[in-house]
Each structure stands twice: as structure tokens, then as C-alpha cells.
Amino acid sequence: MPELPEVETVVRDLRPQLKGRRITSVQVSGLSLRKPWSPGWQDELVGKKMLTVERRGKWIIVRLDTGQHFVLHLGMSGQLTVVNAGEPLQNHVHLILGLNGGKRQLRFRDIRRFGTATLFTDADELECFFTSSKLGPEPFELDADYWKQRLHQADRSLKAILLDQRVVAGVGNIYADESLFQARLQPARLGRDVDDTEANSLRRAVVTVLHRAIERRGSSIRNYIGGRGQRGDYQHEFRVYGRTGEPCPRCRAPIERIRLAGRSTHSCPDCQPPLRIRRRGS
DNA sequence: ATAGGCGCCTGCTGGC
DNA sequence: TGCCAGCAGGCGCCTA
Numbered sequence: 001m002p003e004l005p006e007v008e009t010v011v012r013d014l015r016p017q018l019k020g021r022r023i024t025s026v027q028v029s030g031l032s033l034r035k036p037w038s039p040g041w042q043d044e045l046v047g048k049k050m051l052t053v054e055r056r057g058k059w060i061i062v063r064l065d066t067g068q069h070f071v072l073h074l075g076m077s078g079q080l081t082v083v084n085a086g087e088p089l090q091n092h093v094h095l096i097l098g099l100n101g102g103k104r105q106l107r108f109r110d111i112r113r114f115g116t117a118t119l120f121t122d123a124d125e126l127e128c129f130f131t132s133s134k135l136g137p138e139p140f141e142l143d144a145d146y147w148k149q150r151l152h153q154a155d156r157s158l159k160a161i162l163l164d165q166r167v168v169a170g171v172g173n174i175y176a177d178e179s180l181f182q183a184r185l186q187p188a189r190l191g192r193d194v195d196d197t198e199a200n201s202l203r204r205a206v207v208t209v210l211h212r213a214i215e216r217r218g219s220s221i222r223n224y225i226g227g228r229g230q231r232g233d234y235q236h237e238f239r240v241y242g243r244t245g246e247p248c249p250r251c252r253a254p255i256e257r258i259r260l261a262g263r264s265t266h267s268c269p270d271c272q273p274p275l276r277i278r279r280r281g282s
Numbered sequence: 283a284t285a286g287g288c289g290c291c292t293g294c295t296g297g298c
Numbered sequence: 299t300g301c302c303a304g305c306a307g308g309c310g311c312c313t314a
Contacts, residue, residue, distance in 0.1 A: 003307055034290070034309080058308080076308055077292080092292080112291045114308060156284060165309085172307050222294080224307065241307095262286070264305085288312080295305080 002074040004139070004170030005213035006224050006232065007058050010080050013227025015053040017082040018062065018099070018106065022049045025098030033094060034075060034116050041119040045070065045097065057135055057169030061126070068119055069126045075114030077223045082106050111223060134166040139206050142168060148199045154191030158202065160261035161191050171206060174219055174241045177266045179206040181240045186272045187265045188258070212237070240266040 002010070026042040049065040060080070062070040072080065085098070085105050095108035095117060108117065120126040137146070150167050151158075161167055162176040171179070180187050182205035185198060194202070218224060218232030221242070225231055235242075239249050244257040248268040258265050 006307070073308080075291095076306070110291095111293070112306090112308095114290065154283090160284085163308095174307055219307070221307070284314100286313085289310090290308105293306090295303105297303090298301090 002058065002078065002218070002224055003172035003175050004055075004058060004210055005175070005216075005234065006218035006226075007055050007060060007074065007170070008214050009218045009226045009232065010074070011053055011055040011060055011227075014060075014080065014082060014106070017104070017227070018050045018053050020049065020051070021099045021104075022047065023097050024100065024102055025096075027096040027098075029094040031094055031113060033110060034073075034114050035118070038118075042095075044068075044119060056130065057138070057165060058172070059135075067122045069123065071116075071118050071120060071126065071129075072108065073116045075110060075112065075116070077111040078115035079109040079223065079225050080106065081109070081225065081227055081229050083229070136164075136166050136168045139168050139170055139210055142203055142206075144200060144203065147203045148196055151191040151194055151199050151202075156191060157188050157260055158185055158191060158194070159187035159263070159265055162206070163261055163263065168206070170210070173263045173265075174238070175206070175209055175213065177241045178213075178239060179209045181267060181272060182209055184271050186274045187260055187267050188274065240268060242266065 023045050026045050028037060028042055048068065050062050051065055052063045054061045058073060060072040064070060074080065083105055085102055090109055092111045093107050093109045094113070097106040099106060120129065151161065154161050158180060159176055162171045162179065163173070177187065179202065183202040185194065185202055213219065213234040216232060216234035216237065217226055219234040220231035221235055240255050243255045244266060245254050248255055248271055251268065251270045253268055253270040255266055256269050
């Protein structure tokens with residue numbers, strides 16, 4: 001579920017609530033997330049103070065005063081909120097951190113349990129983790145030449161490239177489709193077949209779409225909520241995602257849905273033609 | 283190197 | 299009404 005804009009929203013919501021707070025208790029549901037809990041790490045959190053809350057791709061990173069890094073991924077249905085301890089406990093809450101004497105709680109709710117939570121001993125170990133998973137650059141810091149090169153050397157669809165966290169971190173199914181529409185590029189086009197102008201246009205489209213989605217606090221289709229429990233609003237601005245059969249906002253042609261890179265993919269058959277339109281003769 | 287399939291989970295929707 | 303297939307903001311593993 002959550003892609004970069006949703007994770008960014010959660011991080012911005014949580015930061016003022018967690019920064020400088022001490023973890024006074026830890027409770028777990030007993031059900032493991034995507035990876036089984038490693039024994040004992042929950043207890044290790046107790047007594048630690050949280051210094052910073054940052055985002056990298058779709059990862060949430062909480063730095064502790066011991067130099068340890070508590071790292072979370074929301075998977076498809078993860079929700080991370082800070083609430084008063086008296087708030088009724090929802091189902092599917094798998095981790096509760098008591099804050100400042102237990103008046104407040106950080107709760108990790110994850111219906112499908114595809115999320116993860118890991119404690120890294122220090123910054124180096126975290127860096128190793130990102131390096132070994134080859135996590136790519138943030139979309140807002142994409143170097144134009146790097147991007148062109150990654151596209152041109154890839155013998156696969158633009159959709160698959162956008163979804164590959166090693167090429168660029170944070171883009172998921174919604175924002176891949178919306179970015180390709182914005183750039184007027186067919187999702188099935190191969191990376192090696194786009195020219196420099198198209199590559200640049202896609203790079204800028206990703207940035208524009210993600211910025212706007214962050215402004216709207218992300219997209220809430222079913223489960224997503226921010227760190228204060230509110231839904232996002234960007235789903236009202238989808239131009240192709242989930243709009244199969246509806247008229248294209250630019251040209252009124254019905255939006256098509258195909259399966260690409262194993263995911264539902266939405267595009268306009270006219271605005272995003274399979275081949276470049278030849279202009280003016282030749 | 284790439285695609286495709288599956289598995290990990292729960293919940294919702296639509297068709298019969 | 300119930301049942302069942304198919305679908306869902308992710309990702310890692312396997313095979314061809």
C-alpha cells in the first residue's frame with residue numbers, strides 16, 4: 001500500500017511526536033510480520049530515546065540515542081500512529097511502544113502482515129543493509145545522466161523500471177502509472193527505446209507527481225492512514241490509476257488496464273501511444 | 283538480465 | 299443468502 005508519499009506523510013506526522021521521547025515499554029502481538037521477530041530485540045528498545053525520524057525510499061528510520069536504528073516498512077497495509085494509551089485497541093496491532101511513562105503509544109497495525117520492523121545496531125549496519133539490497137537514489141535527487149543510463153541499458157518496460165527500488169527508491173504501483181501518464185509514455189515501452197527527451201520528461205513527471213501527492217498527504221484507497229490517523233486525499237486526483245474504462249482527463253478515450261510487471265497497469269491508449277508519434281512528415 | 287509465477291496474509295467485491 | 303474467484307499502495311525467492 002504505502003508508497004513514498006504515504007511514508008513521507010507518516011514520517012512528518014510522527015517526527016514531532018517521537019523526537020526526544022523515550023520508549024518506556026514494548027508489547028508485541030505474538031504474530032510475526034513478514035520476517036519473524038528476532039528474539040530479544042523488543043526488550044532492547046526499552047529505555048531508549050528516539051532522536052530522529054527519517055524516510056529512505058519506503059523505509060522509516062528511527063535513530064536511537066544508543067546509535068541503534070529502528071527501521072520499519074509498512075508493506076501493503078501497515079499503519080503507524082501515535083495515540084493516547086486509552087484509545088481502544090484495534091485488531092491487527094502487532095507492536096505497541098509505550099512513550100513517556102505510557103500516556104502515549106506508537107502503534108504498528110498491519111492487517112496483512114507484509115510489513116517489517118528491525119533493529120540495527122548502528123549506522124554502519126543500516127548502511128550495509130541498504131547497500132546489499134542495492135536501494136536506489138531518492139527520486140528528488142535523480143541525476144539526469146544516471147537516469148538516462150539506467151533507462152537506456154534496460155531491456156524491460158518503463159513500468160518495471162519505475163517499480164524497481166534499485167533504480168529509484170519509493171515509487172510503487174500508483175505513482176508509476178500516474179507518472180507515466182503525466183509524461184505521456186506507454187508503460188510497456190522499453191527503457192532502451194526512449195530518447196533523452198522522453199527520459200527527462202519521465203524523470204520530471206515522477207518528481208511532480210510525488211510532490212503533489214505529498215502535498216495531498218498521500219492516497220487512501222482502503223487501508224492507508226497517516227501518523228495522526230487521517231486519510232490522504234491524492235486518490236481524488238488519480239488520472240489513470242483505478243479508473244479503467246473511465247474517460248481520460250486529457251482526451252476522453254477510455255482508460256485501459258493491462259497486466260505488466262505482474263501488476264495492474266492503467267494508461268490512456270491515445271495520450272500514451274505504444275510508439276512515438278512521428279511529427280511532420282518523414 | 284528479464285519475465286513470470288508463487289508465497290507471504292487478510293479483507294473486500296462481484297458474479298453466480 | 300452463501301460460496302468462490304479475483305483483486306489489493308510490497309517484496310523476495312524461484313524457475314525458465
